[in-house]
Amino acid sequence: MIDVTIKRILSFVVLVLVQILLLNNIKFLGFITPYLYIYFILSLPSSVSKEMTLVWGFLLGLTIDIFCGSLGCNALATTLIAYIKPYFQSFFGPKDDYDEVKPSTATFGFEMYLQYIAFLTIIHHLVFFFIEAFTLSQFWSVLFRAICCTIFTILVILSLQYFKHRRR
Amino acid sequence: MRTLILFLLKFRTLFLFLGLELLSFLLIVNNNQFQRNRFLSSSNRIVGTVYNLSDKVNRYFNLNEVNESLAQENEALNTELAQLREQLAFYRQDTSYMGRKQTSVEKNYSFMTAKVIYFSTVRQKNTFTINKGEADGVKRGMGVISPKGVVGIVSNTSGHFSSVMPIVSTASGGISATVKGKTQLGKLTWKGSNLRYAQLEEVPLYIPVVLGDTIVTSGYSDVFPEGYPIGTIDKFSKRNDDFYDIQVELAVDFDKLSYVDVIEFKNFEEREALVEKTEK
Numbered sequence: 001m002i003d004v005t006i007k008r009i010l011s012f013v014v015l016v017l018v019q020i021l022l023l024n025n026i027k028f029l030g031f032i033t034p035y036l037y038i039y040f041i042l043s044l045p046s047s048v049s050k051e052m053t054l055v056w057g058f059l060l061g062l063t064i065d066i067f068c069g070s071l072g073c074n075a076l077a078t079t080l081i082a083y084i085k086p087y088f089q090s091f092f093g094p095k096d097d098y099d100e101v102k103p104s105t106a107t108f109g110f111e112m113y114l115q116y117i118a119f120l121t122i123i124h125h126l127v128f129f130f131i132e133a134f135t136l137s138q139f140w141s142v143l144f145r146a147i148c149c150t151i152f153t154i155l156v157i158l159s160l161q162y163f164k165h166r167r168r
Numbered sequence: 169m170r171t172l173i174l175f176l177l178k179f180r181t182l183f184l185f186l187g188l189e190l191l192s193f194l195l196i197v198n199n200n201q202f203q204r205n206r207f208l209s210s211s212n213r214i215v216g217t218v219y220n221l222s223d224k225v226n227r228y229f230n231l232n233e234v235n236e237s238l239a240q241e242n243e244a245l246n247t248e249l250a251q252l253r254e255q256l257a258f259y260r261q262d263t264s265y266m267g268r269k270q271t272s273v274e275k276n277y278s279f280m281t282a283k284v285i286y287f288s289t290v291r292q293k294n295t296f297t298i299n300k301g302e303a304d305g306v307k308r309g310m311g312v313i314s315p316k317g318v319v320g321i322v323s324n325t326s327g328h329f330s331s332v333m334p335i336v337s338t339a340s341g342g343i344s345a346t347v348k349g350k351t352q353l354g355k356l357t358w359k360g361s362n363l364r365y366a367q368l369e370e371v372p373l374y375i376p377v378v379l380g381d382t383i384v385t386s387g388y389s390d391v392f393p394e395g396y397p398i399g400t401i402d403k404f405s406k407r408n409d410d411f412y413d414i415q416v417e418l419a420v421d422f423d424k425l426s427y428v429d430v431i432e433f434k435n436f437e438e439r440e441a442l443v444e445k446t447e448k
Binding site for chain 1: 180181184185188189191192193194195196197199200202203
């Protein structure tokens with residue numbers, strides 16, 4: 001139990017560091033940045049309670065916010081996907097498995113896993129970008145940015161999955 | 169209480185979620201200047217829109233009162249404006265107003281300012297109308313002057329208007345006039361051509377006249393004050409062995425006449441009555 005928690009905190013720290021030190025500096029085509037840090041929430045196993053998922057989500061978003069100087073934006077978006085993540089997990093995940101399920105291409109199947117991360121990622125990104133813009137006057141440009149970043153984030157998550165499974 | 173706790177426990181995830189989202193939102197609004205400004209300005213806009221709407225509705229309810237008060241105000245302002253305009257025109261024309269006031273006290277007559285509301289100058293028998301009548305004390309036979317010089321004589325009166333026979337009218341019988349500083353009388357008539365000039369007749373040859381001499385009213389009139397200017401000598405010639413034929417350039421420009429004074433002698437009626445009685 002303690003082992004699991006330490007591991008989780010470690011992955012939390014690593015993801016935050018990767019996000020703020022590496023990924024935030026990527027500005028592909030000038031505006032496309034992958035927000036890989038939500039991978040932490042997406043990968044939380046089903047054994048983690050909904051409340052804990054929420055707390056993790058809020059803390060994760062807040063940590064990223066503190067480093068990005070956009071206090072509240074990431075926290076709000078990440079808390080939202082932390083709230084809906086368990087429902088998405090039970091919808092897309094394996095129905096007949098009563099054991100702890102950690103979302104991945106292996107447990108979900110590629111197609112289901114892709115849909116699972118795609119929905120949560122686009123929700124997170126849309127909320128994040130619109131909160132950041134705080135206006136609907138540039139609706140299409142914000143939407144375009146959100147979709148581009150979503151695609152990029154999904155690609156990064158999938159490649160991460162791919163390398164993990166090849167290593168095994 | 170138990171139910172409340174159960175309820176809270178049942179929806180603890182939702183409440184936690186909402187609490188965390190609210191916290192995030194407060195963080196956003198409190199820490200990010202841009203979002204804060206937008207949030208405050210949009211909430212201000214909503215408040216402002218609501219106030220604006222209620223104000224619009226209220227305005228419709230007040231419309232009658234507002235109209236009434238505006239109409240009253242308009243009326244008062246218009247009255248004041250007319251009065252001030254009249255006074256302004258009067259003082260602007262009449263730089264010798266105070267002097268004349270003084271004279272009028274000594275001479276037992278007073279002036280009544282009136283506005284020319286209609287002036288026909290196209291006909292030979294010229295006449296004009298002023299906006300003072302019997303109600304204001306104007307009577308037939310009273311003299312009318314402008315600050316520059318003699319204008320004419322009231323020929324007809326009604327309640328609030330009077331007709332004036334100007335000296336530039338062939339219907340006018342002529343007024344007695346004299347060269348300033350002399351006592352010999354002449355008769356000023358208008359021959360019906362130019363509004364700027366009139367003829368002075370019956371001035372005897374033995375009086376020396378010079379071009380530019382001022383022609384004034386004689387003191388024997390009970391219509392005009394003594395020595396009031398009429399015009400200046402424009403040119404003169406001998407008519408026959410006894411009299412001059414003098415062309416007088418009138419002091420008053422009848423084309424630009426707008427305000428006149430009706431001369432009110434204090435004992436006008438008494439004088440008229442006496443003259444009538446004597447002539448009988």
